[in-house]
Amino acid sequence: MKSFNSHLEERILEKNSNLCVGLDIAVESFPGVDPDLDFLKAHAKKVIDATGELAVAYKPNLGFFERWGSKGFEWLEETLDYIGNEHILVADAKRGDIGNTAKQYAKSVFDYFGFDAVTVNPYMGSDAIRPFISQPEKGAFILCRTSNPSAGELQDQETPSGLLYENVAQCAVQLNENDNVGLVIGATVPQEIQHIRELAPDLPFLLPGIGAQGGDLEKSMRYGNSNGIALINISRGICFAGDMSENAIRKAAENYLNQIRKFSNEF
Amino acid sequence: MKSFNSHLEERILEKNSNLCVGLDIAVESFPGVDPDLDFLKAHAKKVIDATGELAVAYKPNLGFFERWGSKGFEWLEETLDYIGNEHILVADAKRGDIGNTAKQYAKSVFDYFGFDAVTVNPYMGSDAIRPFISQPEKGAFILCRTSNPSAGELQDQETPSGLLYENVAQCAVQLNENDNVGLVIGATVPQEIQHIRELAPDLPFLLPGIGAQGGDLEKSMRYGNSNGIALINISRGICFAGDMSENAIRKAAENYLNQIRKFSNEF
Numbered sequence: 001m002k003s004f005n006s007h008l009e010e011r012i013l014e015k016n017s018n019l020c021v022g023l024d025i026a027v028e029s030f031p032g033v034d035p036d037l038d039f040l041k042a043h044a045k046k047v048i049d050a051t052g053e054l055a056v057a058y059k060p061n062l063g064f065f066e067r068w069g070s071k072g073f074e075w076l077e078e079t080l081d082y083i084g085n086e087h088i089l090v091a092d093a094k095r096g097d098i099g100n101t102a103k104q105y106a107k108s109v110f111d112y113f114g115f116d117a118v119t120v121n122p123y124m125g126s127d128a129i130r131p132f133i134s135q136p137e138k139g140a141f142i143l144c145r146t147s148n149p150s151a152g153e154l155q156d157q158e159t160p161s162g163l164l165y166e167n168v169a170q171c172a173v174q175l176n177e178n179d180n181v182g183l184v185i186g187a188t189v190p191q192e193i194q195h196i197r198e199l200a201p202d203l204p205f206l207l208p209g210i211g212a213q214g215g216d217l218e219k220s221m222r223y224g225n226s227n228g229i230a231l232i233n234i235s236r237g238i239c240f241a242g243d244m245s246e247n248a249i250r251k252a253a254e255n256y257l258n259q260i261r262k263f264s265n266e267f
Numbered sequence: 268m269k270s271f272n273s274h275l276e277e278r279i280l281e282k283n284s285n286l287c288v289g290l291d292i293a294v295e296s297f298p299g300v301d302p303d304l305d306f307l308k309a310h311a312k313k314v315i316d317a318t319g320e321l322a323v324a325y326k327p328n329l330g331f332f333e334r335w336g337s338k339g340f341e342w343l344e345e346t347l348d349y350i351g352n353e354h355i356l357v358a359d360a361k362r363g364d365i366g367n368t369a370k371q372y373a374k375s376v377f378d379y380f381g382f383d384a385v386t387v388n389p390y391m392g393s394d395a396i397r398p399f400i401s402q403p404e405k406g407a408f409i410l411c412r413t414s415n416p417s418a419g420e421l422q423d424q425e426t427p428s429g430l431l432y433e434n435v436a437q438c439a440v441q442l443n444e445n446d447n448v449g450l451v452i453g454a455t456v457p458q459e460i461q462h463i464r465e466l467a468p469d470l471p472f473l474l475p476g477i478g479a480q481g482g483d484l485e486k487s488m489r490y491g492n493s494n495g496i497a498l499i500n501i502s503r504g505i506c507f508a509g510d511m512s513e514n515a516i517r518k519a520a521e522n523y524l525n526q527i528r529k530f531s532n533e534f
Contacts (some may be wrong), residue, residue: 007313030340059406061368063364063368064368067373067375069380073333092364096388096390097328097330101328102446104331112333122421123390124413125417125421125422126419126420127418128417129367148392148394149392150391150394154391155392161424167421221414
């Protein structure tokens with residue numbers, strides 16, 4: 001069985017698409033409406049119908065499902081069934097706990113839900129990451145330098161071996177024995193993408209923050225998509241595009257994919 | 268309505284108990300048995316029956332429930348109903364995400380599940396924490412210096428303003444405007460508990476790591492339980508004590524609580 005990183009790269013090249021669609025479907029994204037869970041489920045299916053041929057991966061963020069408790073996890077199960085087997089499935093879960101618990105989380109996202117990869121948090125060190133990378137065909141994207149305004153409070157702290165996020169990138173390279181470790185870096189901080197690419201030349205980068213968060217798609221592709229590939233995540237910019245019709249969502253995804261392909265050929 | 272930290276302290280004093288029982292009920296904890304979910308549910312009820320009068324708080328770790336998908340979240344809902352309203356409920360979730368997502372996680376743990384507090388991860392900075400501390404009656408315990416072997420890889424990094432975990436402690440003090448912020452520190456690192464108590468004199472500390480992880484109960488109480496109080500979490504050491512009968516579980520909890528009360532009176 002192929003390692004996760006090889007499989008991801010192969011699928012991106014086959015489909016000529018670095019586009020990952022983030023499924024962050026919240027009540028708050030429908031102003032003036034008071035949507036129930038069935039409404040949100042229908043919208044999620046609409047997004048998948050509109051983008052299935054364009055996206056190489058989907059990234060449901062578990063927070064948006066957990067918010068509905070057990071019914072929300074049923075929705076996540078239905079959503080993954082609906083997507084099927086042709087896409088890379090990334091659980092945006094940002095989990096991080098002691099080894100004993102991390103094993104349970106790994107069973108949840110990989111064995112129970114069937115995701116191919118998961119986002120994980122490095123604050124507790126490598127113990128908290130290893131249970132997610134013990135199977136080569138399953139991958140983990142480690143939070144490195146994130147896209148949110150307060151990201152730098154800890155991540156940019158200077159340490160004797162460089163900035164904190166640089167330590168994380170170096171640690172990720174060391175943990176990549178099974179060719180299944182990647183990094184999460186915000187598309188909002190392109191200089192950091194460029195810098196981290198030097199530290200981790202071969203790792204895949206998951207780059208969120210394009211669209212609602214104002215990230216830079218051109219630089220994300222320029223700096224991120226080299227030896228290691230870039231998986232460009234767009235959530236709100238696709239899921240809630242225009243009048244939120246299937247057509248508007250497809251057009252938004254096509255527009256982003258066209259830009260990605262253009263930049264992919266240029267660099 | 269009382270702030271979370273006041274409420275927690277009041278309940279600890281009323282009940283003369285700093286004992287928090289961690290509900291980490293896993294298949295792997297029953298060697299030689301192949302337990303199904305109903306078996307685990309029955310065991311969780313047994314733990315609650317045995318410890319209800321002794322514990323001031325329960326701390327279900329969400330990983331152990333998520334491992335069963337939507338059925339696991341139904342189990343969590345049933346478990347919280349079974350515990351009722353007389354205990355402090357801490358969601359050990361270690362969540363941390365951008366503000367937009369953190370809001371969804373806060374809705375999950377507080378509004379949907381009805382927890383009183385949650386554990387959160389500081390790697391993404393204060394943005395990722397604020398949505399959990401906007402309601403004074405709901406609290407957040409921020410991971411500071413954790414109990415696992417690799418905890419120090421990032422947390423002990425030197426920065427211009429002290430070790431990384433010291434930065435987190437100082438940040439937590441600043442975030443405590445609503446008297447609802449606490450810290451997670453491993454009972455396995457008592458010197459750090461003592462040191463962090465100096466940095467954050469008034470914050471409650473959630474101290475896991477007694478029992479299976481080998482933490483030091485005496486020093487946890489000595490250094491942790493002063494102005495700000497210590498909530499002593501024990502999971503495996505109680506849930507799987509002796510022959511795992513209700514009696515064995517109760518005896519283990521009584522034994523821990525007697526030690527806690529002894530140290531509480533000494534210091």
